[in-house]
Amino acid sequence: MIAVSPPTPFTPAQLRERVQEILAAGALPPIVQAGHPVLRQHAAAVEGQISDTELKQLIVLMRNVMHEAPGVGLAAPQIGIPLQLAVLEDQFDVDPEAAAVRHRTPLDFVAILNPRYAPLGMDTAAFFEGCLSLSGLQAVVVRHERVLLHYETPEGLGREQAFEGWQARIVQHETDHVQGTLYVDRAELRSLSSNAEYAANWAEPGIGKARAALGFLHGHP
Structure with a gap:
């Protein structure tokens, strides 16, 4: 069970100052x-x-930080700002076999405010996942295969959008961030690997080799 995070102690004035x-x-x-x-x-x-201007500037800054890292998502808390804001974008050139296994397709840039998600169906998928705030590590996380994301646009408009596959994983990961949850809270900890060990031993489209050797997710499809 995921722990409930305490609310940020920042006041509105402190948030704006930050x-x-x-x-x-x-x-x-x-x-x-x-x-x-x-x-x-x-x-x-x-x-x-x-202000609206500050929000737009912050979104541009976060997108630049995400690209520089590089990553496919970044939440405001990851740069020290406890606001429910995240940016998502996945335009990486991925090996076709890995893309097929992971249901990974390009995700156009989007900024999401006050996001929350709900699963669509019961299907789950398990893959290695990393985080820019846990540098040098990866672990397998079981996540919903499809989710419905509720969020607001930077213009303040409410939106609902369905995501599936790797896009759904990105959505869940970044929405968790604004709620104080890290991927390791959901991870199969026996799979936890350094990037070097992952590259040396477990870098394949799926997780079958790692699951057998490291002893996790027995019986998972």
Whole structure:
């Protein structure tokens, strides 16, 4: 069972001050690493704490940080801002076999505010997953194969959108971030591997070899 994260102690004024400080720095902020309290707090809903201009600037900054990392998603808490905001984009050139097994298709850039998701159906998928806030590690996570995402656009419009496959995994991962949940909270910890060990031993489209050798998810399809 996933622990319930405490709400961020930041006031609206403190949130705006933090955003303004990061925007004024003139450089890409570092990605916060596991152990920082902001990653274990339920972020504040975006409710006008910052101006529309500041929000747009923050989204551009987060997209740049995501690209620089590089990654396919980034949540505001990962740069020290406890707001329910994330950016998603997956345009990586992936091996066709891996893309087919993982149901991975390109995801156009999108910024999501105040996201929450619900599963569509009972199907799940298990794959290795990493996180920019747990540098150098990967682990297998069982996630819903299809989800319905409820979110708001930067313009304040409510949206519902269905995602499946790897796109659904990205959506779940980033939405978890704004609720103070990290992928290791959901992971099969016997699968936890350094990037080097993953590359040396388990880099295949699926998880069959790692599951057999490391002893996790017995009986999972």
